[in-house]
Amino acid sequence: VRTALAAAFPADLGAIEEVWHGQTPPYGPLLAWLEGRAPRPEAPAGFRPLMPVRAPDETALAGLDLSGYRAERQWPGRRVQVVAEAGRHRLYSGSGDDISILFPEIAAAMEGLDGVFDGVLMAAADPDGPPCRPGPPEALERRLGRKTVPRRLLAEVPVFVRLFDMLFDGGEDMRALPLRQRRARLEARIAGRPRFDLSPRLAFEGPDALDALRRQGVSPVLKPVDGPYRPGGPPWLVVGAAPRTVRALLLAARPGGVREAGPSYSVGVLRDGAPAAVGDAPCRLAAGERERLDRWVRKYTTGRYGPVRAVEPALVLEVAFDEVRPAPRRKAGLALERPEITRILWDLPPDAADDLERLTVNRTGQA
Known part of the structure; x- marks a missing residue:
């Protein structure tokens, strides 16, 4: 509309x-x-357009003068706008929907605030803070898409907002001010407030440091330190993390359904010398390589469970992924986010697969 x-x-x-x-x-x-027949209507505690975020191509990124930018991590969660004005407390989604009723603890935590803030809503690993410790990104989905939230769910999935910008301070519109000034005011207003914390700055100097962050699995968001908050102007730039890979064993194959692009393959790593599943990955390789893989699956099938073929854990695959998340229901205790088979390592023996420790290191950000 x-x-x-x-x-x-x-x-x-x-x-x-x-x-x-x-x-x-x-x-x-x-x-x-x-129609020009009346002045602009008042909208207390209304939604303001958010600063856009775009991914630059590698050519544009290479020509960027990084000395005028600051970087923050792109946090998993839902972008939100926190509005506390005229005694009203509102939490808006990134598209401008009022979701305050789904997160009453955030609305209550706005008591005493007076301003408009930009940030990311995340599940919390525990209700203490600040600083707050993020929980599993998928936990937040349990709180969304509802009309009301039962008290039990409020306790099971606590949430917080990690803030990174401030649009209004009281009645003062700060959007024309440079980021460095807006950030300083934000830090002063939010310090020590429950259910809110601040997005830390990532230290980097130049392209090499930026590349190092990406190799660690970090997706930096680059923001000009002297730039205004202007939704119609140049966007903030989110730089994708370099893909992380793991050598995994093929454990099973499942044909694709009507709405799926192709089959998916259960993959696993070694845990105490035995394979443990960590995810289901599509294969986007060339047609000839996929056909060879299908022949291998038919030849080494050890059992069938409906449409799923379990196979001998003897083929090593290179699997790219975005993140590692906890998965208590899996024997490995971990799972890969958005895995994809990028190479079939036909000549490697099964014991060349990575062990679970490599994924544990990836999850803690040390690799």
């Missing part, structure tokens, strides 16, 4: 979004303003 109104009237989409949450059908004051 907001996009349609911006197309139908000579008004900026961002300006419409800023007053949208104060309006109700049939939107008389809003339409009167858009």
Whole structure:
């Protein structure tokens, strides 16, 4: 609706979004303003457009003067806007939906705040803090997509907001100020407040240090230190982490369903010398290599469980992945996030597969 109104009237989409949450059908004051018959309506504790984030191509990244940028980690979770104005406390999703009712503990923690803040909502490993310790990213999904949240779920999945910017301080619009000033004000306002903490700055100097962060599995977000908070201007830049890989054993194959691009393959690493599954990975290799893999699966099938073929754990694969997360229901205790088979190591023996310790090191960020 907001996009349609911006197309139908000579008004900026961002300006419409800023007053949208104060309006109700049939939107008389809003339409009167858009038609030029009335002043802009008030929208206390309304949503403000967020600063966009984009991924640069490698050529643009290579030509970037990094001396004018600061870097922060891209945190797993849901981007949110925290609004505390005129005695109202609101938590908005990145698309501008009011999700305050789903996270009453965040709304309660805004007591005494007066401003508008940008950050990421995350599950907490424990309710203490700040600083807060992030929990499994998938835990947050249990709190979303509901009309109400039972008390039991509030206790089982505590949450917090990791803040990285401040748009308003009281009634002062700070969006035209440079990031360095906005950040200083944010730190002063949030220090020691429960359910909130600050996104730490990543120390880096130049391309080599940035590459080192990416090799550690970090996806840095680059922000110009003197840049304003201008949603219609140049975006913040998120630089993808370098893919991490592990040598894994093929354990089983499952044909693809109607909505899937192809089969998936259960892969595992060695735990005390025995294979332990850590995920199901698609194979995006060339057609000839996939056909050879399918022939191998048929030849070395040891059992069938419906459409799934268990195979002899004798083939080593190179598997790329984004993250390692805890998975208590798996024998390995860990699982790969977004794994994908990138190479089949036909000539390696099964004991060339990596052991579980390598994934444990990846998870703690030491490799």
